[in-house]
Amino acid sequence: MRKLLEVKSLTVHYPGEGNVIEDINLTIGYKEIIGIVGESGSGKTTLVRTIMNLLSPLAEIRSGEIYFEGKNIRHYNKEQWRSLRGNDMAMIFQNPGSYFNPIMRIGKQFVECIQSHKKLSKVEALDLAKETLVKMNLHETDRVMNAYPFQLSGGMKQRVAIAMALALEPKLICADEPTSALDVLTQKQIMDELMLLREHFHTSIIMVTHNMGGAAYMSDKMMVMRNGSVVEHDKTDKVMTQPSTIYTQELLAAIPHMKG
Numbered sequence: 054m055r056k057l058l059e060v061k062s063l064t065v066h067y068p069g070e071g072n073v074i075e076d077i078n079l080t081i082g083y084k085e086i087i088g089i090v091g092e093s094g095s096g097k098t099t100l101v102r103t104i105m106n107l108l109s110p111l112a113e114i115r116s117g118e119i120y121f122e123g124k125n126i127r128h129y130n131k132e133q134w135r136s137l138r139g140n141d142m143a144m145i146f147q148n149p150g151s152y153f154n155p156i157m158r159i160g161k162q163f164v165e166c167i168q169s170h171k172k173l174s175k176v177e178a179l180d181l182a183k184e185t186l187v188k189m190n191l192h193e194t195d196r197v198m199n200a201y202p203f204q205l206s207g208g209m210k211q212r213v214a215i216a217m218a219l220a221l222e223p224k225l226i227c228a229d230e231p232t233s234a235l236d237v238l239t240q241k242q243i244m245d246e247l248m249l250l251r252e253h254f255h256t257s258i259i260m261v262t263h264n265m266g267g268a269a270y271m272s273d274k275m276m277v278m279r280n281g282s283v284v285e286h287d288k289t290d291k292v293m294t295q296p297s298t299i300y301t302q303e304l305l306a307a308i309p310h311m312k313g
């Protein structure tokens with residue numbers, strides 16, 4: 054497997070909280086999807102925010118290195134990060150509303166986002182935006198582009214947010230609970246769309262979620278975190294059928310099953 058991202062012995066500390074993640078190792082290949090699961094406060098968000106260099110200034114990386122395509126990105130400067138984020142890596146958050154300027158039409162925000170990273174004319178950026186919206190199953194592109202964020206449902210906003218990330222063709226998407234604010238049907242649709250992206254764009258995805266069933270559905274590998282440490286990290290089939298820790302067994306037992 055060709056490595057896209059490698060996290061080595063990562064430890065992050067918050068004052069007053071101690072080490073909130075400790076000695077984390079993680080490797081993601083090209084086109085691979087990894088699901089990171091674990092209870093609230095286990096350090097999932099801290100891990101992906103560290104990878105994306107989006108940690109709170111209070112946090113301190115006590116040890117560890119992060120390699121992206123073989124380059125150590127931990128000590129990149131602001132300019133290098135600006136280029137890496139967007140062009141090569143993108144993050145999708147739980148609340149899509151927080152991406153958007155509430156008083157600017159979606160289309161203007163989308164075109165500005167594309168033009169800030171790619172040398173394209175306004176017309177070319179507009180075409181790319183619409184093309185990417187269709188890939189995210191938003192077919193009424195004119196209506197979406199002319200809308201203000203409040204005029205779209207949560208699911209539509211999340212699709213637009215994913216489309217904005219995608220238009221820049223990142224190699225890695227870190228998605229932090231991207232579907233947990235959405236209804237069950239929309240959750241499933243967005244998971245399916247993310248899986249298709251991997252097929253079409255060869256995007257690797259880190260999917261942080263509380264939803265063990267959703268992670269299992271989407272991912273090739275799963276990592277289970279507890280109290281800042283990794284308790285299980287293996288191929289998804291293995292984790293689901295032969296979990297090696299009691300904690301993972303408990304998480305599996307808690308997955309709701311449909312009757313009938």
Ligand SMILES: Nc1ncnc2c1ncn2[C@@H]1O[C@H](COP(=O)(O)OP(=O)(O)OP(=O)(O)O)[C@@H](O)[C@H]1O
Nearest residue numbers: 067070073092093094095096097098099100109111
């Ligand atoms: N900005 C911060 N300042 C201080 N402590 C923080 C900060 N952000 C996170 N923490 C602490 O780090 C620990 C891990 O939190 P984190 O958000 O990474 O967990 P999580 O697994 O993503 O949880 P959730 O599933 O609830 O989002 C928690 O104890 C939390 O209190």
